[in-house]
Amino acid sequence: MWFQTATFYEVPVYAFFDSDGDGVGDLPGITAKLDYLEWLGIDCVWLLPFYPSPMVDGGYDVSDLTGVRTEFGTLDDVATLVAEIHARGMRAMADVIVNHTSDQHPWFQAARQPGSPTRDWYVWSDTDEKYADARVIFIDTQDSNWAWDEVAGAYYWHRFYAEQPDLNFDNPEVRQAVKDVIRFWLDIGFDGLRMDAIPYLFEREGTISENLPETHAFLKEVRAMMDAEYTDRIMLAEANQPPADVVAYLGEGDECHMAYHFPIMPTLYMALKRETAVDIVKALEATPDIPDNCQWGVFLRNHDELTLEMVTEEDRRYMLEHYAPDPAMKKNVGIRRRLMPLLDNDRARFQLLHGVLLTLPGSPFLYYGDELGMGDNYRLNDRDGVRTPMQWTAGPGAGFSDAEPEDFYLPVIDDPRYAPDQVNVVDQRADDRSLLHWTRSMLASRRHHPVFSTGRFELIDLGNPAVLSYRRWSSDDDIMVVANFSTVETRVGLEEPVADAVSGEVFTDEVGLSGHEFRWLRPVGAEQRDGSTDRAGQ
Incomplete structure (x- = not known):
């Protein structure tokens, strides 16, 4: 199937290109730059959340699961973008956030009202001591998975920020509503859906409330619906779990079509510093077999911190010592840095990691701008330092927008090693020996070898x-x-x-x-x- 041979490219809508001069990237902006992605050799464009959101968590706190954030465009703009992606022989994938909503979502606002008939669309409790075995994920900002709501007079459950209350998947109405959301975006024309935070759908006492059998049963229902009603569509599981737990999200080829291989990624960085591939070999040896109709997703970086959840405490300390010497580089259980700064702007290391990435079992995922060697700004809030404007040209605004740079959603990188006058698309496309051309040539080489x-x-x-x-x-x-x-x-x-x-x-x-x-x-x-x-x- 197409996803087994595809190269995926991750695009934050706000970061790629601003078509209307307001300083924020948008859907028409991505449409305007599709020729670049086709030239690069991308097979599937993965759009980060473009839904209405208070933006507490980079758009993963959604206030309307079937809407479009005004700054990004309209539903018609989504449909046009998907159609133009297809016209170039590429596929389109959207993030679908179903574990939780924003606390500003109408569903939550209704559920918190006294006597609300939809109260049990979310997970409520009179105490904050239930499900005590579940870990806190955002350890830098959250000290509990429960938050008190004054209007409801009760605690509600959240696995991420308090502004992201978890939906109650024990409620059949919620499960049906989520299926309707999935249908909505598949009807728009998306070829794939990335199922965000999928391990956390259900909660049970005496467990860590992750990877529960009920979650897998629900995914089987969704897969059966997709197979019955659509053709050639896929689900990708975002499950940062040990390999034995991740492979369960593929089922027997009857749940998700793909899952990320999280554990392999940090071993590549450890190998560079330790100058030994032993940790990579161990991770590969521990990788379970998967059904023939499924595929791993492999990657070097993405829009989140470089997660260290799946490594030992000793390896975590080692990674933080060598890749995050400044405490400001650390975020939650990971490192908020882009690929090239992690590699000390060393082209040989960049090429080495890609030479491995493109040949590992799985489909590779590239993060926007990494093909150029873009830098970061870890002084920005949260993980914003790896989400800065795409650098198209050498000018002050990097060709990202006609707005004044001070009006950009985030500042352009000003580190002299990675600033637009050093790292940009136009200059690298004009130079056959650039990092961009090298990346493009390797993607072409991979395509020539389906093996x-x-x-x-x-x-x-x-x-x-x-x-x-x-x-x-x-x-x-x-x-x-x-x-x-x-x-x-x-x-x-x-x-x-x-x-x-x-x-x-x-x-x-x-x-x-x-x-x-x-x-x-x-x-x-x-x-x-x-x-x-x-x-x-x-």
Whole structure:
């Protein structure tokens, strides 16, 4: 299916391009820039929440689940954007937030009224001691999963901010209302829905209130509805959980079609600092098999903090010490930094991680601007530092908007290493040796080798812990990936002659790998389907 071979691109609507000069990105702005995404080689455009919202949590606190935030446009603008995405041969995916709403949502406002007939659309209690085994997720700002409501005269349950009360999925009316929301956006034409915060739908005493059987039963109902009423649509589970729990969201191929592989991501960063791939290997060895009609989603960064929830306490301390030396870089259980600053603006590290990302079992997700090497501003509030305006040109406003920069929703990056005069689309498109062109060429190379998407996977032990190596193969192709996570050169012995799958360079006895270099290697004589001329890892 299409999602098994797709490259996804994450777009915060407010951050991409402002079409009307108010300093906020919008839906028509994304439509205006679709040619860029098509040129880059993107298969699916994932839109972050564009719904009406008080914006307490970056739009994930929704006050109308079937509306559009006024600054972003209209429902017609959504439909036009989806149609234009399809016209370019791409797919469209939307975030659907069903675990909770904003406290400003009409449903909650009605439920909190004394004697309300819809009181049980949310989770209420006379005490804040129920479900005590459930962890607090936003530990920097929340000290409880319960909040007192004066109007209701009761506590309500929230897994995130207090302004995001959880819906009560034990209520069949709520489950039906959520299905209606899902139908609404599928009818607009979205090909995929990212199911945000899906592990937390139900609560039960004596459990951590995550990954409960009732959640899986509901997802099976939604999947059956989608399969019966729509064609070629998918659900992606956002479940930051251990692999054994995440794989359950795929069911037997009858729940979500995709799930993120959260645990693999931090091991890539640890490998760079420790100069050993041991942690990556452990994460891959712990990855369960998935149904043939499903796929992992793999990524390096996204709109949230770089989460460290799925690592040991020792590894968490290590990551914070090496990647967040300034306490301001830390957020909740993670690090609020973009990809290139995490890599110290080092192109070789960037290329190494992408050489692995694009060949791991799964479909890769790119975060807007990372293809350029955009920077961050961790001094901004919450996670806003990784959500700054897309840098299209070298000008003061980065070509993002005609508004005065002081009227932008967030300031453009001013760090001299990452400012628009150093990092922007126009200049990099004009330079064949730029990071942008390299990223585009590697996406094209991946597309030429479907084995990276759906082929079999086998780890290879080369006897050097600094070198990650694995084989991707099918009846049509056979590629060995070698990636050197050390800063020093190493050599890899060969059992047969191989050719670099990107450059065509042939090796007979051994392959030399510079520090932070990778290669994709195929047996000599294999059919060459790769049209790229860039040398991988250079």
